[in-house]
Amino acid sequence: MTQHIPSPLVVLGSGYTGRIVHSIGASQGKAVHVTSRSPLNNLADIPSEYRLRFDLEQPSTWPNIPAGADFIWCFPATPLEQVQAFARTLDTTARRIVVLGSTSAYEVTDQSNEYPPPWIDESAPIDLTKPRVQGEEFLRTNCGATVLRVAGIYGPGRNPLDWIRQGRVSPSRKYVNLIHVEDLAAICLAAIEKGKPGEAYNISDGAPHTWDEICATAQQRWSVTATASKEDRFTGKRISNAKLRTELGYVLKHPDLYEALALIESLDRV
Template identity: 25%
Template sequence: MTTLLSLGHGYSARALSRRLLPQGWRIHATTRNADKARALEADGVIPHVFPGTDLSAALDEATHILISAGPDAEGDPMLRHLAGHIAARAGTLEWVGYLSTTGVYGDHAGGWVDEDTPLTPSTRRGKWRVAAEAEWQAIPGLPLHIFRLAGIYGPGRGPFAKVRNGTARRIVKPGQVFSRIHVEDIAQILAASIARPNPGAVYNLCDDDPAPPQAVIAYAAELLGLPLPPEEDFTTAEMTQMARSFYAESKRVRNDRIKKELGVRLLYPTYRDGLRALLENGGDAPI
């Protein structure tokens, strides 16, 4: 039986599990609290509250591992607890996937980056990700695949609710662009990689249409038939430090490799395709 151990079973991992479970996969998943564990069980996943429970049996059973948990200043939290066991099992695993971020590339003033672009993050979180990627790559014999994700959206993570209730903001910073990826495209790309393993591979996960953030809000308002939220200048807009940090880097991310190596055809190649589908299927309703 093919068995996935999902470490830090979050939004993207749940989308993948919805693809794998109907195919007969067995899925173990970690979460940090009991309430989420019960929700995972209702999804058909075997939950483990972690840290706090012994994952030895799940690790021994796993043929595949997906790591979604983010790093912190001390490194990768899963490797702090499980490095020895994972290293011991490296030769028997068929596939390991690590969900990273396109933030590892740093700022390119709106220019294009691909998987071979040097990693020059300017944010603290980006630097943590570079270090975490290296930690996983250092495990001998691990069939590791690194997936660098652009900004994730999908059911429950779209702009419609904020546009409707008047809290959406069109923050304008000249030259600023972001790449994005719909969660269902993340799931299909991970599934394609599982079907065609290539240990050592690195893939950018993004759509075909990097765009300014204010354009996405404007299109959501257009779809809803509502007035455009007013523009706000980035330099004077009131924002949290976290929100402001997202604007520290601007780049366009290439996705040729997922198409050429994995044969992926994006379900939502632009944010316009993705937003139209979200609205047709309930807008921002959670999965």
């Protein structure tokens, strides 16, 4: 009887999300390789057999990716010419590719006056003038990549309450869509196994909040005071995650922003 040997799995660009993909993969018994442009500096804590040097801008590093590997692409897929040149070196029919995009792909037109803003699913128009969207769409349509259009990433060390404390955000009627990094990383692994090649999926917790509401809750629950509110003419977006739930069958570990923030506060303040 022949035994199925899984393809190697490589995380291209192992920053905030990629490192969590590695640790969740390891906890599931998967061998997940991670790359950096400077692995000795940035991946010193990862066992050497899982560290690879890879730089999209340096073709001499491309052969470091093991032949036939599946990969999760965790940095902006740009510039297009370089993405295309790298893709030509791959046997794309034999491997699974998951690419992290951004929900900013949907910022195509001037904001409408509709409020609250309409829900956006994967059929909404995307902005092909954006270099990263061009790279993602090339990989999706030519290489069968599964593109994840990701909302704002938060988690330990990327705490929205700190964004309020630091005045990086302030109360406004604008909607924001978020996803906890642990959910995003687990979804990347689920997308490698169950994502349809050539499909796009919105990745968000499905519960858009206004900054007015988040700042008011931050004040009430954590005594975090925001800077003065801003007149924001932008309405933001409301990102639907229905396809993620129904087609990928993913169940969120952190569906409630405020419960997740309570946990992050307790971790970040240790």
